[in-house]
Amino acid sequence: MVKIAFIIAMQVTCVRAQTIMGNLKQLAKQEIKLEGFNGLQTYPISSTFIDDKGNFKLTYSKADYGVGYLKSADDKPLFVILSGEDVEISGEALSYPETLKTLKGNENKWFAQYATEHPRREQALSAWIYLENIYTFDSLFSVQKSPNKAIQQEKQRIKKEDELFLSSLPKNSYVSWFLPARKLVSGVSTIAQYRPNEIQATIASLRAMDYTDQRLYKSGLFKDAIESHFWLLENSGKSLDSMFIEMQHSIDVMMVQLVKDEKKLNEVTDYLFDLLERHSLFQASEYLAIKALNETSCTINSELANQLESYRAMKKGNIAPEIVLKGDLFAREYGSDNLPKTLSEIKSKYTVVVFGASWCPKCKEELPEIVKQYSKWKANGIEVVFISLDETKELFTNFVSVFPFISVCDYQKWNSKVVKDYYVFGTPTMYFLNEKREILLRPTSMKQMDGWVDWYLVQGNK
Numbered sequence: 471m472v473k474i475a476f477i478i479a480m481q482v483t484c485v486r487a488q489t490i491m492g493n494l495k496q497l498a499k500q501e502i503k504l505e506g507f508n509g510l511q512t513y514p515i516s517s518t519f520i521d522d523k524g525n526f527k528l529t530y531s532k533a534d535y536g537v538g539y540l541k542s543a544d545d546k547p548l549f550v551i552l553s554g555e556d557v558e559i560s561g562e563a564l565s566y567p568e569t570l571k572t573l574k575g576n577e578n579k580w581f582a583q584y585a586t587e588h589p590r591r592e593q594a595l596s597a598w599i600y601l602e603n604i605y606t607f608d609s610l611f612s613v614q615k616s617p618n619k620a621i622q623q624e625k626q627r628i629k630k631e632d633e634l635f636l637s638s639l640p641k642n643s644y645v646s647w648f649l650p651a652r653k654l655v656s657g658v659s660t661i662a663q664y665r666p667n668e669i670q671a672t673i674a675s676l677r678a679m680d681y682t683d684q685r686l687y688k689s690g691l692f693k694d695a696i697e698s699h700f701w702l703l704e705n706s707g708k709s710l711d712s713m714f715i716e717m718q719h720s721i722d723v724m725m726v727q728l729v730k731d732e733k734k735l736n737e738v739t740d741y742l743f744d745l746l747e748r749h750s751l752f753q754a755s756e757y758l759a760i761k762a763l764n765e766t767s768c769t770i771n772s773e774l775a776n777q778l779e780s781y782r783a784m785k786k787g788n789i790a791p792e793i794v795l796k797g798d799l800f801a802r803e804y805g806s807d808n809l810p811k812t813l814s815e816i817k818s819k820y821t822v823v824v825f826g827a828s829w830c831p832k833c834k835e836e837l838p839e840i841v842k843q844y845s846k847w848k849a850n851g852i853e854v855v856f857i858s859l860d861e862t863k864e865l866f867t868n869f870v871s872v873f874p875f876i877s878v879c880d881y882q883k884w885n886s887k888v889v890k891d892y893y894v895f896g897t898p899t900m901y902f903l904n905e906k907r908e909i910l911l912r913p914t915s916m917k918q919m920d921g922w923v924d925w926y927l928v929q930g931n932k
Contacts, residue, residue, distance in 0.1 A: 536688025780893030
């Protein structure tokens with residue numbers, strides 16, 4: 471047994487952690503940390519204090535393979551490749567990148583070189599494209615054939631130089647995957663603005679990304695890849711209908727790989743759903759919700775499933791459930807003997823149903839804004855019904871006392887039948903209905919709802 475224990479101990483000591491060391495003169499005696507990426511999250515790897523001469527040493531393991539970043543009190547991160555090699559850097563401080571040099575670690579040297587050279591090539595390329603447009607479309611210059619030819623040659627040379635650098639990297643190195651991926655993701659805004667002819671090819675490349683690839687998961691690009699992909703679709707210059715078709719196609723392609731990995735499926739779906747909602751791309755978020763819920767080969771975690779289920783049950787075009795207005799009911803514009811008993815009894819062309827509570831910070835911002843717009847909404851045939859999730863009469867009455875619209879509370883909070891019927895899992899939640907209770911819109915804010923009123927009702931009535 472002693473011999474076996476000795477052998478195991480020897481094997482453990484032989485598994486040497488990789489080091490990141492260096493000298494940062496201006497950060498003497500300050501703490502420096504190394505952090506890594508797991509999908510959308512970051513995590514601590516190691517930390518130490520820089521000695522009085524500026525020297526430090528950190529470690530990382532095979533489990534951290536990917537990209538990490540050094541962080542000090544100056545809060546200026548330095549990204550490093552954690553590919554299993556020892557790394558050494560020197561300089562004044564992380565906040566002075568022009569002083570930093572990579573002394574050891576080939577992959578980090580290549581990364582630093584490309585990070586310096588590629589932006590300059592991109593800047594030059596954009597400048598040549600600007601000149602190309604002048605020499606192509608401006609009649610004063612379009613007659614000059616030689617400059618145009620020279621521009622084409624220089625554009626090709628710059629692109630070729632960039633491609634040659636990337637192709638020269640060892641195929642089994644992390645940077646040979648990471649640098650092209652980083653180039654793709656970071657170049658989206660430039661392509662949309664200056665090189666629209668490359669948009670479709672870029673979208674195709676973004677669709678080809680595998681979100682179950684551990685290299686992407688550990689790269690720090692995971693979130694940026696999702697955001698850049700759908701930002702480019704949103705800003706590709708296509709019609710709204712075409713844009714949503716493209717987004718649906720992208721969601722379909724992403725799901726092919728994601729259904730093989732439940733953890734990443736939940737992570738990507740949750741983040742993308744929120745992203746689409748924040749950008750008011752409800753047709754795409756609805757499609758994502760239904761797509762994820764209909765996928766039987768993977769399990770959606772319960773909290774996310776409840777959120778997505780609301781889109782299957784309460785999607786645009788569906789008929790919203792009837793609401794029985796029971797409990798304490800306040801309605802300033804109705805007499806005490808003429809209070810509506812159900813949602814259907816409210817005589818208005820449109821109704822905004824708002825779920826909220828006095829304990830909800832966002833509700834305290836949104837509801838007073840609705841009060842300010844209520845007279846305009848009312849003039850355009852819109853009634854507001856506030857469903858409170860408060861638990862006591864005192865809290866409810868104090869909160870709604872200044873509201874001119876219908877307010878109701880049964881003090882059942884999340885157990886209220888109407889809350890369950892409308893799949894409310896957060897506050898504030900809004901639904902915009904017509905007189906048939908058909909769902910026309912699921913506003914994410916008062917501003918969005920008011921914008922809809924101004925565009926479709928106020929302008930339409932002029």
